[in-house]
Amino acid sequence: MTSIHLKYLAVNPMDLEWGLAVNSVGHQEIGPGADYPPSNHPTRYLFSPERGRILSEYQLLYITEGSGVFSCETFGRDRKLPIHAGNMILLFPGEWHNYRPNRESGWKEYWIGFDGPMMDTRVSHGFFNRSRPILDVSFHDELTALYLRATEIAEMQQSGFQQALGGIVSALLGLAYHYDRNENFIESNTAKMVVRAKMLVNENLVTVTPTSLADELCVSYSSFRRIFKEYTGFSPAKYILNMKINKAKEMLTNSPAEIKEIAYNLGFDNSDYFFTVFRRLTGQTPLAYRTRTQGKRI
Numbered sequence: 001m002t003s004i005h006l007k008y009l010a011v012n013p014m015d016l017e018w019g020l021a022v023n024s025v026g027h028q029e030i031g032p033g034a035d036y037p038p039s040n041h042p043t044r045y046l047f048s049p050e051r052g053r054i055l056s057e058y059q060l061l062y063i064t065e066g067s068g069v070f071s072c073e074t075f076g077r078d079r080k081l082p083i084h085a086g087n088m089i090l091l092f093p094g095e096w097h098n099y100r101p102n103r104e105s106g107w108k109e110y111w112i113g114f115d116g117p118m119m120d121t122r123v124s125h126g127f128f129n130r131s132r133p134i135l136d137v138s139f140h141d142e143l144t145a146l147y148l149r150a151t152e153i154a155e156m157q158q159s160g161f162q163q164a165l166g167g168i169v170s171a172l173l174g175l176a177y178h179y180d181r182n183e184n185f186i187e188s189n190t191a192k193m194v195v196r197a198k199m200l201v202n203e204n205l206v207t208v209t210p211t212s213l214a215d216e217l218c219v220s221y222s223s224f225r226r227i228f229k230e231y232t233g234f235s236p237a238k239y240i241l242n243m244k245i246n247k248a249k250e251m252l253t254n255s256p257a258e259i260k261e262i263a264y265n266l267g268f269d270n271s272d273y274f275f276t277v278f279r280r281l282t283g284q285t286p287l288a289y290r291t292r293t294q295g296k297r298i
Helices: 013-017 117-124 141-156 161-183 190-203 210-216 221-232 236-254 259-265 271-282 286-293
Strands: 004-006 021-030 058-072 076-084 087-091 096-101 107-115 134-136
Touching: 013 161, 021 058, 021 141, 021 161, 058 141, 058 161, 076 087, 076 096, 087 161, 107 141, 107 161, 117 161, 134 161, 141 161, 190 210, 190 221, 190 236, 210 221, 210 236, 221 236, 236 259, 236 271, 236 286, 259 271, 259 286, 271 286
Parallel strands: none
Antiparallel strands: 004 021, 021 107, 058 076, 058 087, 058 096, 058 107, 087 134
């Protein structure tokens, strides 16, 4: 793999308004026994494995071959966390860190450096945090393809290239989050259980309850609720309610049924409760939603 480092990419005020701006992108292969970092590493980002470094940007690294170690201020400078192929490392601005490949294995690495309010928001909302900088994403060609595409765009720097790079960063972060979360469930039956539960909700939307789902899956309700929420972000009750409201939106748009009838057909015993839930989840009343989506004048 040819070593490519692109740095000092131009960022203007409009780029920052986009939410993400890319400062650097590159990839390189470190062979077994080779020095790290190599002599052609960009001086702006140069660091020694003895001293470590602090960056003023985020960086997302992807290791596709080999193994190594990683340290950061959060875990203590003397603690070395193992890195293996299939890991991503998220570096945070202003935090001391250090990493290197094992000398006997070397590694292949891809990285992209960026900053902006969109990333700050994702960190503040807990999607990414300093206490979990290593993501286990496994091997996916689409990830390396995104890094390589970012390199091509950065090399050409055509009009709007920062917006294109920002889109790639968002895709990389979204996929990293997705793959890391699902990798944790592969060795358990969690994913199968949740998929089965969702199927039961779709098939029995009017009558299904959280406890009936747990009974059908032969698991205690407390365990089922914990697993389901951990996997989906919804409690079973909130998931069922959201699915009912989604179905109500479809019926309000595509059927002439009265609103009270729709509420009853979806298992709401009280139309006032349906009205309250619909407005809370959509920000508008069922009538207002129907009027707007059927193209009628209000």
